[in-house]
Structure formats: C-alpha cells, structure tokens
Amino acid sequence: MPGKPKRILVKGNEAICRGAVAAGCQCYFGYPITPQNDIPEYLSKVMPKLGRVFVQAESEIAAANMLLGAAACGVRAMTSSSSPGISLKQEAISYMAGSQLPAVIVNMSRGGPGLGDIGPSQGDYYQAVKGGGHGDYRQLVLAPGTVQEAYDLVIKAFDLAFAYRNPVMVLGDAIIAQMMEPVAVREVEAPPASEDLGWNLMGKGSRPPRVLKSLYLEDSALAGHNALLREKYASMEKEVLYESFMVNDAELIVVAFGSIGRIAKSTVRGLREKGHKVGLLRPITLFPFPSAVLGALAEQRKLFLTIEHNLGQMVDDVRLAVRKHADSFFYGHLPGNLPTPDDFEQPILQVMGVAR
C-alpha cells in the first residue's frame, strides 16, 4: 500500500468523496437528494480546485448520461444519488453495462417505496443486485458497513470498474452517509486520465474509429455479445468479499450487510457475552455474492438468520446459497424505523429456541 496513513474524522458522504478524489476520479455528475447532498456539495468545492470536473446536472437521468459520456472517454468518473434518483439512472446503467463502460454509481439509499422517507433502508437490494434496469446484465455491488469501508470501497470500485469495463455500485444508506467515524486515508496511484486503454474514445487520430454501443441487430450478434457478458460476469466471482465474525463454533449465523451487518455484529457480541453461540457473516460484495462460504457453513449444519432493513430481499440469495443443507430464517426491520442492537436480540434467540 503506497503512502503513509493519516486519520481524519468524517461523515460517510465525505469519505466517499475523499476516496473518489484519491482514486483519481476526474469527473463527477450529480443532482441534489437527501441523504447524499454532502457529496455534490463537497465535490463542487474540491473538484474545480484540482482542475477536475464537477457538473450539477438537470436531473439524475442527465447525470447518469453525462457519466456514460465520460466513461466512454475512459476517464474515472462517478455519480451519486439516493433511491428515487437511482431509479432514474437505471436506463443509463443498462446502456453502460451493454456498452461495457466503466463507471461508479453511489447509492446512499433511503426509505421507500415512492418518496418514502430520508432515513436509512435496504430496500434497494433487489434493484442493485438483480439488474435494476432493463435487459440481462450485472453490476458489481459493494456494501460498506463502516465509514472506513466507504472510503476503501469507493477506491476499489474504480479499480473494479476499469478491470471489468462495467458499472460498479457502492450501496450505502442514510446511516453510512451521515455517520461520522475516523478514517485512515491514503494516497492511491491513479492512472493518468489521458491514457489510451485500447477501447476508449479520444478521437480516432490515425487509427480506425472506435464505436461504443449496446445495439446488436445482426443475426445472432446479440447472442454472441450476451455470451461474452455472461463469461465476464462469471469471472467476477473471484472478487467476493465478506466479513465473518465468530462463525467457527457458532450454532446460528446471522447474515446481514452494510450498516445492518454492523449493528448485528454488536448484537452478536452481546449474545456471545451471555454465552450464546452466535456468529455473523456480512457480505461486503453483494454481487458477486459470497455463496460459496455460506454453502460451506451450511454443510456444517448451522442455522441461518438473515436480518435486513427491508421486507426480505437478500434472504433470497442466502437461501439459494445454503439450500443443499439448510434454509434461512428472516427478520426484517421495517424501513422508517432505525434499528439498535437490542432489536435483533429477540429474533435471534427465538430462532435458536424454535429450532431446538
């Protein structure tokens, strides 16, 4: 790791900005929406001073399409929003996936459906992981559980976007966005913006022109393109990240992501102190999903309880991962209410009691 670590105390939103700047993000396109407004506000100050681009777009649709344009040039670029705005970006995300463009999209998600509220929620799991936009595509999804992780994962998001030429989403929520924590910042070696990557648009010069598109009308051309994409998505499997906490001797494993994973970890710690054999598996990448490790834990005859801040979305993927040997119980904390570690204690004990 290059550079010496320095520690600062910042909100998750600012950590996202600082991570993006460190990662060499050249262009940012945004539109106001709570709870992510600190991101465009911070970047509107910082980007121009660095000779980089900040544009407040006329809508999330425009911001996502500006992102598409910058991505087509092969420069590191980002947009951010919160749930309703992320819905509006889906068409462009689908085009970027189809045209194989590298881009980073941050969703500091809030309660829904509709206008919902401005508090935390994990209601956008399906949208982030199962496509969101039209057509058969995948995006890498990184879910930070701490402000430090928000910083580190946004840097990683740029690397992954370019490694796979694919959109990458950082999925946080109002908790991650607004919480203040110490963050170790570092210097990152970012590639120069003017680099010829072999596919990006820079003007043809003396080479043949390049075309970046998602349209494949000729006979079986789209099938060929989809086969290529399928192979790419399968190859992302090696990027799986998760945190496992006290799982080895655990009878029950709580599966939870993002801020809820963080809160559930406190619950698990508390229950351990009272002698309950509980562990935590926190997926950090939601796509690719840590199915293999969950499957291996299921083989050890453990119980599973998926806890989410929604009506039950990730639990589908947990059940698929453990299905050969086990099933997963589910506890959904309703969006609109902020959970505490105590809220998860009874659901966990209940499952352990019921199952015995």
Added chain:
Amino acid sequence: MTQNKAVYSLPSVLADVPMHYCPGCQHGLAHRLVAECLEELGVAEKAICIGSIGCSVFIYNYLLVDTVEAPHGRAPAVATGVKRARPDNVVFTYQGDGDLASIGLAEILHCANRGERVTIVFVNNTVYGMTGGQMAPTTLLGQRTTTCPEGRCKEHEGQAIKMCEIVAGLGGTAYAARVALDTVKNVKQAKKAVHKAFEVQLEKKGLGFVEILSTCPTNWKMTPVQANKRISEEMIPYFPLGVFKDVTSAEDKG
C-alpha cells in the same frame, strides 16, 4: 472535345457503403454535410460523435469517427460528459425530432443553457421515423400520422414545437440556425450552417445548433419528389429558415 471536371468526391470521413435509409430520405445527405464539414475543418481525427436513437442509430456505419451511442434523447447529456472529460476533442450529437424535441427536451435545453462547447445536428422530419411514423412534437397541425390519424389537432395535441427559436433564446447558445435540404441553394446554406455550428465550438464560444428540415417519404406516404415539395410548401412556412442567433456576427455583438 468534352472536359471532365470532378464536381464531387466522397469525403474521407464518409464510409463508401450503401446506406440503410429509405429512398428519398435526407439523413444520408445530412450525414454527408457533417462529413464534409469535419473534413474541411480538419477535425475528423479528434471528433467524437454522440449517436442517438432513431433512424440514424447506425450513424457509426457511415461517419468514420469515434462514436458512442446515447440512450433515447440523452445525447446532449452524453455530449456534456464527453466534452467535459475531453475538452480538446470536437464533440457533436446527431438527433431526430422525437429524440431531441420530446423525450430529450430537458437535456438539449440545459446543454445549450450551460453553453457546452458542442455541436448539435438536429434532423426535423416531423415524425418518429424509426418506430413507424407516429406523431412527433414537430408534427404540423393537420398532419396525419399513425397516432393522430385524423391529423394533429391543436386542442388535443398542441402545435409543433419550434426548437431553433427556443434554443436560440438560451444564454449558452452561440449559434442557432434552421436550414432545409430541398433545393441546391438550401443545401448550400445548410452546409454553411453546419460549418458555423462547428466553428463556434472550435472558437469556444458556446453551443452550435443546426435544425435541418428533412424528408421522410415512407412515413409521409409520399414519393421522394412529393416529399421534397412538402418541405417548401408546408414545412418552411411554419418553420422559417434562417440564422436565429450568431454571437460572432456584428449585430449580435452589439
């Protein structure tokens, strides 16, 4: 003895391939004007084209420049991203009237208002060509289309939108002109306008906009000759030709 003199040669920016356009459609002619201007200005090597969704979706098969496909209506936003990322490149969009004047209205207006240093080539054929001739925001009153079979009616559908006048009214627009491709004289004027719409970008004056009145014989259910006549008899009276804004001209400076 007869003397042979070359009066036309294929611009190097234009691919030497048959185009997929219907007989009498003027997209091909509009492509050629863009190609000629890029070549004459010596900017094809650093040009980046933003294609749009409509009959011209295959523009990259004909214009030999780096190209990215934009979602329907979003080309001016994509152009903004491209130009901001690569300010030294020459960036243009090529859009139909459904694309630019309906679904993409917000994007063109704000792109022009910000004064993005890009060129917009806007082909107005008063219908949604690619999807089969439905009503466009530019469809003239009384004009029959597949979604206004009795003719466009002011009470229900409003009147045709005049984009050139609207775009000319925005602060960041450096040049806005409306031209037509129905006569040799008008084609020459059109070429000048496209040229100028690129020049203002090169001079960093702001956005360059050209609205090109164009035929769609297939969806107008006309022969190419009838379609060409419709431009002068029906379209130009409602969509007047001319330069609506030019910040480089003497009067605009005053």
